[in-house]
Each structure stands twice: as structure tokens, then as C-alpha cells.
Amino acid sequence: MATQQLAGNGFTNAINLSGGFKAWTGQSAFDGEEDGLELFTDLSRPTDVLIMAYSLEEGLQNFYETMVSRAESEEVIKVFTQLAAIEDLHKDRLFKEYTRITGSDDRERFLAKIQKKMLEGGLTTEEYLARFGTDLERVDEVIGMAMSIEGQALDLYSRAAQRAENADNKITLEKIAAEEKTHLEKLGELMDSILGENDG
Amino acid sequence: MRWKQFFTPVKSMNSGEAKQLLQDHELTDVQILDVRQPAEYQAGHIAGAILIPLPRLSDSYHLLAKDRPLLVY
Numbered sequence: 001m002a003t004q005q006l007a008g009n010g011f012t013n014a015i016n017l018s019g020g021f022k023a024w025t026g027q028s029a030f031d032g033e034e035d036g037l038e039l040f041t042d043l044s045r046p047t048d049v050l051i052m053a054y055s056l057e058e059g060l061q062n063f064y065e066t067m068v069s070r071a072e073s074e075e076v077i078k079v080f081t082q083l084a085a086i087e088d089l090h091k092d093r094l095f096k097e098y099t100r101i102t103g104s105d106d107r108e109r110f111l112a113k114i115q116k117k118m119l120e121g122g123l124t125t126e127e128y129l130a131r132f133g134t135d136l137e138r139v140d141e142v143i144g145m146a147m148s149i150e151g152q153a154l155d156l157y158s159r160a161a162q163r164a165e166n167a168d169n170k171i172t173l174e175k176i177a178a179e180e181k182t183h184l185e186k187l188g189e190l191m192d193s194i195l196g197e198n199d200g
Numbered sequence: 201m202r203w204k205q206f207f208t209p210v211k212s213m214n215s216g217e218a219k220q221l222l223q224d225h226e227l228t229d230v231q232i233l234d235v236r237q238p239a240e241y242q243a244g245h246i247a248g249a250i251l252i253p254l255p256r257l258s259d260s261y262h263l264l265a266k267d268r269p270l271l272v273y
Contacts, residue, residue, distance in 0.1 A: 002235040002254055003210045003272040009258075010266050015221070016212040017273035021236070024246055024273070026219045032242040033251045151247040158227070158248040177248070178227045185223065 027147065027184060029155030040160040046101055046172040053157070053176050054094045055115040060149065061087035073137045082190070083146050086183065093179060097172070143191045150187060154180040218271055231270045246273070 003016035017024065039056075043049050064084040071077050099105045134145040154177055161173035213221065222230055232249040234241050241251045252260045264270060 002233075002257060003212075005257065006233075006261075006264075006270065006272060007210045009261060011261075011264065011270055013267065013269045014210055015218070015269060015271050016210050017218050017271055018212045018214050020273045021234070021240075021245065023215050024218075025215045026222070027247040028244050029247040029249075030242070030244050032238065035242075154227075155245075155247040155249075159250075162250060174228050181227045181248075 027151035027154070029152050031152065031155065031159075033159060036156045037160055037163060039156075040164070040169070040173070043169060044166065046166075046168045047098060049169050049172045049176070050094050050098045050101075051110070051113045052115075054091055054098075054110075056153065057087050057090050057094065058114060060153075061091070064146075067136065067142075071136050071142075073139075075139050076137055076142055079139050079142055079190075079194070083187075086186065090179065090183060094176070097175065139194055140191065143187060143194065147184060147187045147191070150180055150184045154184060213271070221269065221271065225269065229268055231264060231268055233264065233270055233272045235272060246271075 003014045006014040039052055040049060043052060061084050064080050064087065068077055068080045068084065071080060095107060095110060098110055104110075135141045157173050157177035157180060161170050161177055164170035164173055222232075227248065232246050234245050234249040234251045235254045235257060236251075237253050238251060241249075245251070250263070252263065
């Protein structure tokens with residue numbers, strides 16, 4: 001009904017998702033529309049947004065590193081190590097964007113601004129583990145959890161972009177969200193390749 | 201009452217087709233619209249979806265782009 005209403009009001013590209021959310025099998029997020037936005041609302045410049053995002057990515061990387069020490073299965077340890085390494089690439093890209101905007105490639109100075117103990121998506125490690133109830137010895141569950149976290153991050157950045165009053169912040173947040181989408185796709189490929197190996 | 205809206209044929213996609221649509225486009229090129237109530241949204245929604253509950257929809261057209269794909273559920 002909503003789709004029809006939109007189509008009748010000039011939204012020529014409105015598409016109905018058949019079966020609604022219940023039928024959705026892709027990436028989901030679980031925050032309310034305002035949750036986590038406080039991380040971004042008071043930021044006045046795109047560079048502040050990048051610093052916040054970097055803090056979140058680093059928090060997630062620390063989480064994966066902690067999991068490396070907690071896990072017992074070699075395969076799971078390998079995956080967590082891989083996930084932590086992917087965050088390095090992500091952090092590099094955020095710093096590159098910072099350099100592009102500021103003209104400064106002084107990473108030490110940039111790092112001094114980073115806040116510790118943040119997890120991507122705005123939850124703490126314990127909250128994540130409790131929420132996902134992941135079996136840390138199963139590779140597919142671990143990657144599934146990582147995908148949920150990235151989906152959560154994608155959702156947070158998208159919502160922050162929608163609400164951003166500062167146009168430059170909005171563009172930066174959209175870029176970061178687009179990065180998250182790529183990241184999520186890579187995890188999907190990792191999941192496929194690992195499940196494929198197990199099948200064979 | 202605008203009767204036309206009830207007769208406008210709309211495109212429909214299943215979950216797999218919708219995922220493909222999202223994968224084939226840049227994130228900012230596809231809008232995902234959740235028209236359920238806030239509590240339902242909070243319990244779980246498609247990552248990146250905008251929440252505009254149905255009762256608010258007709259007052260919120262300005263928040264959406266008419267020319268870009270708009271996935272609605």
C-alpha cells in the first residue's frame with residue numbers, strides 16, 4: 001500500500017519488497033532511529049567525523065584482536081586475524097580522506113585525537129557478544145557476527161548522514177557508509193569461500 | 201481522495217532481487233524506506249533504511265528523492 005501511495009505521488013522508481021521485512025534475508029540492523037547518533041551530532045567538521053569513525057574502526061579491530069586470544073580453533077583464530085587486518089585497510093582509507101581534506105599526513109598527530117574503547121556501531125564488546133550469542137568456535141558464526149557488526153555500522157553511518165545538518169559532514173558520512181558496504185560485500189565473499197571449502 | 205494511487209501498478213522484488221539491486225548500486229543511489237512503526241524498526245530493519253512510519257508518509261515526501269530507486273517495506 002505504501003509503495004502504491006508513493007508511485008501515485010510521483011515516485012516512479014518505488015519498489016515494493018515482497019513479503020516485507022519478514023522475508024528479508026540480507027543485512028539487518030537493530031538500533032532505533034536515533035541510537036548512536038549522539039556520536040556524530042555535535043561534530044562540527046568532516047575531520048571530526050573521520051576521527052570518530054577511526055575511533056570506532058579501531059575499537060572493532062581491538063575487539064577482533066581480543067577474540068583472537070579467546071578463540072581456540074585454529075580456523076577461527078585465522079578468521080579473526082584476517083578481520084583485524086581488514087580494519088587496518090579501513091583505517092588507512094579514513095586517514096587518507098583526512099589527509100585529502102586537511103593536507104596533513106602527520107599520522108601521529110591524527111592518532112592523538114583518537115578515542116579509545118569505541119566499537120563500530122556504538123556498542124561495547126560485551127554488548128555485542130551478548131547480543132549475538134555467537135559460538136566462537138564456529139567460523140560461519142564468527143563471520144556472521146562480523147557481518148552483523150558491519151551492517152550495524154553501515155546503518156549508523158547512513159542514519160548519521162541522513163540527519164547531518166552540515167553538508168560536508170553529510171558527504172563524509174556517505175563516503176564512510178559506502179566503504180562499509182564494500183567491506184560487507186568482502187565479508188560475504190569470505191563467508192562464501194569458507195563455507196565452500198567446508199562443503200568440499 | 202486520490203484514487204489513482206490505488207491503481208498504479210508498482211514494481212515488486214523479492215529479497216534476493218532486492219539484495220542484488222543494493223549490490224549493483226552505490227549506497228547513496230538507492231533509498232530504503234521502512235514504513236512500519238518505530239518499535240518494529242528498532243527490533244530489526246534493513247541496514248541503511250530510513251524510518252518514516254506510514255501515518256507520517258504523506259507529509260514526508262520531501263525527505264525522499266523521486267527519481268532514485270526507492271525500496272519500500
